[in-house]
Amino acid sequence: MTDGEILDGIREVVHRHLDPEARIAPDTLLVEDLALDSLRLLTLVVEVENRFRICLAEGDEAGVRTVDDLIRLLRARGA
Amino acid sequence: MPDPSTLCEALVRAASFPGTGLRILDREGHAGFHAWAEVEAGARRVASGVIAAGQSPGACTALVFPTGIAFFEAFFGVLLAGGVPVPLYPPVRLGRMAEYHTRTGAMLKAVRADLVLAEPRIRRLLGETVAAAAPRVPRCLSPEDLPEGSPGRPDRPVAAEDLGLVQFSSGTTGVPRPVALTHRALLAQAAILESFLVDRPGAIHAGVSWLPLYHDMGLVGCVFPALTRPGVLTLLGPEVFVARPATWLRAISRYGGTVSPAPAFAYALAADRVRDEELDGVDLSRWRLALCGAEPIGPAVLRRFGERFRRWGFDPGALKPVYGLAEAALAVTFTPPDRPMSTVRLDRAALARDEVRPDPDGVELARLGPPVPGFAVRVTDAEGHDLPPDRIGRIRIRGPSLLAGYLHLPRETAEVLRDGWLDTGDRGFLDRGELVVTGRDKEILVLKGRKYPPALVEQALDGLPGLRAGCAAAVSHRPEAADAERLLLLAETSRDAADTDVAALPDACARAILAGTGLLVDEVVLLAPGTLPRTSSGKIRRREALAAHLAGTLSPPDRVTPLSVAGWYVRSAWAFTRGPRPGRGS
Numbered sequence: 001m002t003d004g005e006i007l008d009g010i011r012e013v014v015h016r017h018l019d020p021e022a023r024i025a026p027d028t029l030l031v032e033d034l035a036l037d038s039l040r041l042l043t044l045v046v047e048v049e050n051r052f053r054i055c056l057a058e059g060d061e062a063g064v065r066t067v068d069d070l071i072r073l074l075r076a077r078g079a
Numbered sequence: 080m081p082d083p084s085t086l087c088e089a090l091v092r093a094a095s096f097p098g099t100g101l102r103i104l105d106r107e108g109h110a111g112f113h114a115w116a117e118v119e120a121g122a123r124r125v126a127s128g129v130i131a132a133g134q135s136p137g138a139c140t141a142l143v144f145p146t147g148i149a150f151f152e153a154f155f156g157v158l159l160a161g162g163v164p165v166p167l168y169p170p171v172r173l174g175r176m177a178e179y180h181t182r183t184g185a186m187l188k189a190v191r192a193d194l195v196l197a198e199p200r201i202r203r204l205l206g207e208t209v210a211a212a213a214p215r216v217p218r219c220l221s222p223e224d225l226p227e228g229s230p231g232r233p234d235r236p237v238a239a240e241d242l243g244l245v246q247f248s249s250g251t252t253g254v255p256r257p258v259a260l261t262h263r264a265l266l267a268q269a270a271i272l273e274s275f276l277v278d279r280p281g282a283i284h285a286g287v288s289w290l291p292l293y294h295d296m297g298l299v300g301c302v303f304p305a306l307t308r309p310g311v312l313t314l315l316g317p318e319v320f321v322a323r324p325a326t327w328l329r330a331i332s333r334y335g336g337t338v339s340p341a342p343a344f345a346y347a348l349a350a351d352r353v354r355d356e357e358l359d360g361v362d363l364s365r366w367r368l369a370l371c372g373a374e375p376i377g378p379a380v381l382r383r384f385g386e387r388f389r390r391w392g393f394d395p396g397a398l399k400p401v402y403g404l405a406e407a408a409l410a411v412t413f414t415p416p417d418r419p420m421s422t423v424r425l426d427r428a429a430l431a432r433d434e435v436r437p438d439p440d441g442v443e444l445a446r447l448g449p450p451v452p453g454f455a456v457r458v459t460d461a462e463g464h465d466l467p468p469d470r471i472g473r474i475r476i477r478g479p480s481l482l483a484g485y486l487h488l489p490r491e492t493a494e495v496l497r498d499g500w501l502d503t504g505d506r507g508f509l510d511r512g513e514l515v516v517t518g519r520d521k522e523i524l525v526l527k528g529r530k531y532p533p534a535l536v537e538q539a540l541d542g543l544p545g546l547r548a549g550c551a552a553a554v555s556h557r558p559e560a561a562d563a564e565r566l567l568l569l570a571e572t573s574r575d576a577a578d579t580d581v582a583a584l585p586d587a588c589a590r591a592i593l594a595g596t597g598l599l600v601d602e603v604v605l606l607a608p609g610t611l612p613r614t615s616s617g618k619i620r621r622r623e624a625l626a627a628h629l630a631g632t633l634s635p636p637d638r639v640t641p642l643s644v645a646g647w648y649v650r651s652a653w654a655f656t657r658g659p660r661p662g663r664g665s
Contacts, residue, residue, distance in 0.1 A: 035599055038171050038597040046323075056173070
């Protein structure tokens with residue numbers, strides 16, 4: 001998958017499960033810009049895993065703050 | 080056989096009944112059955128390892144596991160080794176670890192834990208967490224890393240008065256309070272809950288729960304009663320429910336769940352987010368006890384849930400508001416199984432004066448049922464004198480499952496526990512013997528079934544330009560029409576804050592709180608300096624500030640009224656415009 005395809009996938013997940021109008025760009029801050037409290041964060045993680053058919057391990061989160069960080073993490077996990 | 084006097088005895092006895100145990104669903108919905116005999120065998124392995132690792136009897140061992148068989152082996156293993164298990168919440172994936180390390184480290188420190196047992200992948204993340212418990216840094220192992228114990232049964236004597244569990248309750252300051260409960264209290268609570276599970280011929284009660292095992296409703300409410308009952312308890316992880324609320328309802332249908340508890344927010348989440356097509360073939364008609372507790376309940380939410388799922392056989396009469404708290408192990412009052420939810424409507428103005436006056440157009444509050452067997456409830460004034468039935472006051476309780484105390488906190492224990500009566504910090508009244516909770520005096524936040532100290536939120540604002548340092552109050556309350564409590568921040572601006580800064584402040588506050596605590600603030604109210612009511616020693620009176628805000632009387636003292644700031648009253652639309660939207664049918 002290209003970074004652009006992964007970005008589209010993340011956008012699709014966010015629009016479908018969290019906020020249909022959220023702006024999703026590489027520099028979007030996950031928690032602050034998408035207003036993710038712990039429940040919504042969990043929803044994002046699980047739906048991203050479902051969408052990309054991968055499993056994020058505990059420990060993967062280190063340093064993930066932006067959509068771009070998430071793209072890199074997903075790519076490292078084989079998306 | 081005499082009744083078991085400890086959780087250890089209860090487990091050993093349960094293990095002798097074939098076909099009883101736990102059914103644990105993974106994220107794909109695959110079910111694994113674990114007989115109590117298997118749990119006991121695993122627990123004995125852990126127990127001998129814990130003893131070989133040098134844990135002394137009575138010492139606290141913290142447990143950090145997702146919902147799974149390893150949690151139960153570790154929990155009962157620590158008990159069989161004569162220790163005290165302290166279940167803690169695991170880190171949220173993609174969550175901010177800094178906040179997790181600080182809070183969890185403080186909890187380890189509060190119980191003086193010597194040992195942390197964790198699921199192997201989680202264990203790798205806990206280095207900073209245990210370091211935050213300094214100076215007494217506990218060892219952190221996964222069960223596989225425990226030293227080989229001596230074969231055979233470790234047989235440390237465990238007595239009914241020994242501690243069987245420490246669970247956390249929130250105080251006002253940053254550090255949660257460890258609630259210490261004896262085996263006797265825990266089994267008394269299990270027996271109370273079991274008394275409501277009356278089996279019918281051919282219809283044995285079956286529990287289904289997605290509640291976290293570090294939460295009283297999940298562990299004390301679901302797991303302990305299952306030890307002494309026929310049948311199988313079905314469990315799924317909280318993350319499975321949160322991501323796909325329909326899995327909860329499907330599990331109830333598939334495994335014939337008759338009893339399943341949840342906080343009010345979960346009923347709202349399910350009613351709003353489950354899509355019709357996710358419920359193909361689902362039958363909820365066997366669900367007889369849909370218990371609702373852990374946070375103030377908006378009766379409208381439960382009605383909405385009941386109507387929404389009637390098509391799938393759900394009986395709205397199964398919805399049972401209940402009241403309990405960690406300090407009582409769990410349940411204190413319970414809506415009777417044979418009676419649907421009922422509510423009272425009260426005059427708003429009278430309510431504000433702590434008077435109970437029925438009004439058919441007034442605010443609607445759920446009746447939470449009479450005290451459970453063995454419990455007594457009183458409503459008193461601040462000094463502890465009983466009030467007449469038409470007055471609202473402090474709720475005090477007495478019963479067989481009260482805490483032994485807050486661990487290592489004798490002063491805090493003495494503040495709430497006097498002559499066998501526990502001051503709950505909640506306010507309410509008894510309506511023909513049934514409890515109605517109207518609010519609370521204790522300054523804690525209750526959000527999505529969990530309790531938080533307000534200081535946690537206020538500290539997240541440290542250093543934010545434009546705010547007056549240390550002059551903010553985080554409060555939560557349920558507006559009349561809302562499903563659940565909302566988080567409200569009352570914050571004073573600094574004297575030199577420019578108008579332009581002030582306009583951006585609500586958003587900045589909301590972001591700082593989200594980043595620092597993972598909580599979404601619903602409303603930010605900016606106030607002129609000196610507005611928040613304080614004690615003589617300068618402490619902000621949060622509940623008083625909330626009451627004044629709601630009454631519209633929160634105003635700055637006359638002498639400090641710079642015109643540019645006076646009357647600043649910014650309501651943030653932040654969370655409303657970006658918050659979750661109901662996804663029904665989408």
